[in-house]
Amino acid sequence: MTAHPTAGSRVRIVIEDTVESFDSGTLRTTGGVYIESLGEPGGVTIQILEPGWQLGDIVHDGRDQLVRIDKGDGVHVWQRPNGYVTYDDETSLNSLRLVHRAEQ
Structure with missing residues (x-):
């Protein structure tokens, strides 16, 4: 070889x-x-x-708890407690820690 x-x-x-x-x-x-x-x-x-993020999953990014939502057009994003939407490329996925897995 x-x-x-x-x-x-x-x-x-x-x-x-x-x-x-x-x-x-x-x-x-x-x-x-x-x-x-x-x-x-x-x-x-x-x-x-293992599965990726699902709608309803709750994670913590070191600052806030985020929930996985569909922003209405089929695009899944993270929503912060203040309502601000965070796209996957706007956060380090390595920093996300699972708090609660959504029931599927």
Whole structure:
């Protein structure tokens, strides 16, 4: 085996991290992994080890308790006690500590 993969190499890449965002096939993780394209459907297998944030989840970000809501257009965000809406990219997901998991 060579030190680095070359064209034609079959590889298995295991990344265990937290999803920061997933938009239009682009995946970013809190650990800094950035995958621009996941290729054709079925080309990449993603195994979800635990569920992401669900509507009604309550977390603490070190300052406030936040609740996961749908802001009315299908976009899920965090709402602070003062009503201010915080998008996922406006907070460090690594700083969020689960207070209460919503009943599903």
